[in-house]
Amino acid sequence: MASRRVRSAGLVRLALYGIGLVPAAVSFVQGATDRLGADPVNVFERTLGLWALRFLILSLCIAPLRDLAGINLLRYRRALGLLAFWYALFHLTAYVALDLGFDLRTLLADVTRRPFIILGMAAFTILAALAATSNGWAIRRLGRRWQALHRWVYAAAICAAIHFVLSFKVIRVETLLYGLVVAALLAFRVWRTAARRGRRRPASAAGRDGGREFPRDDAGEA
Amino acid sequence: MRVFRYPAPPPSSITPHRAWLSRRDLLAAGAAAGLTGLVMPPRAAGAADLAARPGALSNAGLKPTPLRDVxxxxxxxxxxxxxxxxxxxSADFQPRPWTIRVDGMVAKPRTYDIDALLARPLEERIYRMRCVEAWSMVIPWIGFALRDLLAEVEPLGSAKYVAFESVVRPSQMPGQGGVLPVLDWPYVEALRLDEALHPLTILAVGLYGQTLPNQNGAPVRLVVPWKYGFKGIKSVVRIRLTDRMPRTSWNVRAPDEYGFYANVNPAVDHPRWSQASERPIGTGGxxxxxxxxxxxxxxxxxxxxGLYAGMDLRRDF
Known part of the structure; x- marks a missing residue:
């Protein structure tokens, strides 16, 4: 029974990677064959960046889904986080290779001077660090520090959302919605932390277990 | 008014009118071959053929961006x-009837009907177009020098700036009634009088041999090829001469990002991106x-x- 569940979870994960990479593949083929409009590089860059943000947001939805709706999709969170990282990597690669044409002087100027680009690079750097430590070995090796490290995903989400808002000349409904979703997901964490603190004191006085209803899942808290 | 004389390009560099027309024959042939959707989009509603002679200030040697992309x-x-x-x-937009009011600090304020503007001697001006977003095109505009129009209304000696105003029609322009405020309507732009009088500055009433499509600023728009594209105000209804620097839409929206002058300058970056280079549009994939x-x-x-001699273009960007 248990092994079948594990296997089906593995298949779902595999399917998640497969389906998750479809937008990148489709967009790339369209761009390479001139079916991405008049400014294909720009559309490709934006598509990749937007999907990075979407997967990042989806990975942040896992905890509230579990806590508020009782739906536990924790076993798919790493896949979502990694998809966010891969899309961020594609996005950065498209910017450096296709857009800038490896013009390293412009890249250096962008990275050092422009908050818009710095925010994007910060989000990418964090995602890269989290992706690199997303394996079982790193989790065992880092112990408690792993959790602290992976809380940086909140910073990545903030940077990515602001980066997205700044990528347009004016505030748009779309960017505002993404920003609000990120803000709501972060607000949930703040609320949860406060609620746990509030609960822990009276709870320990009563001799009950702390506020952690899901101790086994805590390793993946992010 | 003083008449500027600029070096004319050698006659050999000007596309002969017949060659220019034969380009359109080629497109028509492509359309006949069943490539209509790919080669030539259906003419925008109301757009009509528009004849023009090649202008002396046209960049005849540049290859225009495909019409579809423009x-x-x-x-x-x-x-x-x-x-x-x-x-x-923009299909519902009605570019006719249309008038432009030209007034302010002028001796002879006038209202021009679009048909009168279209009946003027028109020139084709192939110009580079550089968007502030770091992409660019080459567009074969059809129009006439703004200076010719301004000469007719006789600017007063006190006039220093020329302010332009776009049409406001939320019922035909869905972007003017959005959820979030984008820009204050009407869209407004302005030039210093000497910039407006420069022979490169034109009012365009067409492109690619046809009247201006709705989406490109029908029926009449400003084109100032050495400035970022947002200076080229579209669907102009009013031109006003004044002695005070007018407000301009993008400058009001974000003064640190969009200057009044907005001259194309690779040395002055937009805060969010470099202006040192640009992506040419319509070059395929x-x-x-x-x-x-x-x-x-x-x-x-x-x-x-020469218009900006002695100015610090980093400050006055």
């Missing part, structure tokens, strides 16, 4: 924020063409740099 990729926030919105959402360097004054420095 008419289906541009910013015209009155119709929406996406670059495909102007083409997709990822691998069609790479970035090209952006030229000071968009390549028109020899003609216009």
């Amino acid at each position: 008419t289906h990729y541009n910013n015209f926030y009155e119709f929406g924020l996406e670059k495909t919105d102007p083409a997709d959402r 990822f691998f069609g063409a790479s970035r090209q360097p952006t030229l000071p004054f968009n390549g028109y420095g020899a003609q216009v740099a």
Whole structure:
């Protein structure tokens, strides 16, 4: 029974990677064959960046889904986080290779001077660090520090959302919605932390277990 | 008014009118071959053929961006924020009847009817167009020098600036009634009087041998080729001469990002991106063409740099 569940979870994960990479593949083929409009590089860059943000947001939805709706999709969170990282990597690669044409002087100027680009690079750097430590070995090796490290995903989400808002000349409904979703997901964490603190004191006085209803899942808290 | 004389290009560099027309025959042939949708989009509603002689100040040697891209990729926030919105959402716009009021500090204020403007001697001006967003096109405009129009209304000696105002029609321009305020309508732009009088500055009433499509600013728009594209105000209804520097839409929206002058300048970056280079539009897919360097004054420095002698263009960007 248990092994079948594990296997089906593995298949779902595999399917998640497969389906998750479809937008990148489709967009790339369209761009390479001139079916991405008049400014294909720009559309490709934006598509990749937007999907990075979407997967990042989806990975942040896992905890509230579990806590508020009782739906536990924790076993798919790493896949979502990694998809966010891969899309961020594609996005950065498209910017450096296709857009800038490896013009390293412009890249250096962008990275050092422009908050818009710095925010994007910060989000990418964090995602890269989290992706690199997303394996079982790193989790065992880092112990408690792993959790602290992976809380940086909140910073990545903030940077990515602001980066997205700044990528347009004016505030748009779309960017505002993404920003609000990120803000709501972060607000949930703040609320949860406060609620746990509030609960822990009276709870320990009563001799009950702390506020952690899901101790086994805590390793993946992010 | 003083008459500027600029070096004319050698006759050999001017596309003969017949050759220019035969290009359109080629397109028509392509359409006949069943490639209509690919080669030539259906003419925008109301757009008609428009004859023009090649202008002496035209960049005849440049290869124009395909018509499809010129008419289906541009910013015209009155119709929406996406670059495909102007083409997709401008079908209901009525560019006729239309008048432009020219007044303010002039001796003879006048109201021009669009038909009278179209009946003037028109020139084709192939110009580079550099968007502030770091992409560029080459567009064969049809129009006439703004200076000719201004000469007719006789600017007073006190006039220092020329202010332009766009049409406000939320019922026909869906972008003017959006959920979030984008820009204050009407869209307003302005030039210093000497910039407005420069022979490169034109009022365009057409492009690619046809009257201006709705999405490109029908029926009449400003084209100032050495400035970023947003200075080229579209669907103009009023031109006013004044002695005070007028407000301009993007400058009001974000003064640190969009200056009053907005001269194309590779040395002054937008806060969020470099202006040193640009992506030419319509070169086909990822691998069609790479970035090209952006030229000071968009390549028109020899003609216009003198207008800004002694100015710090980093401060007055």
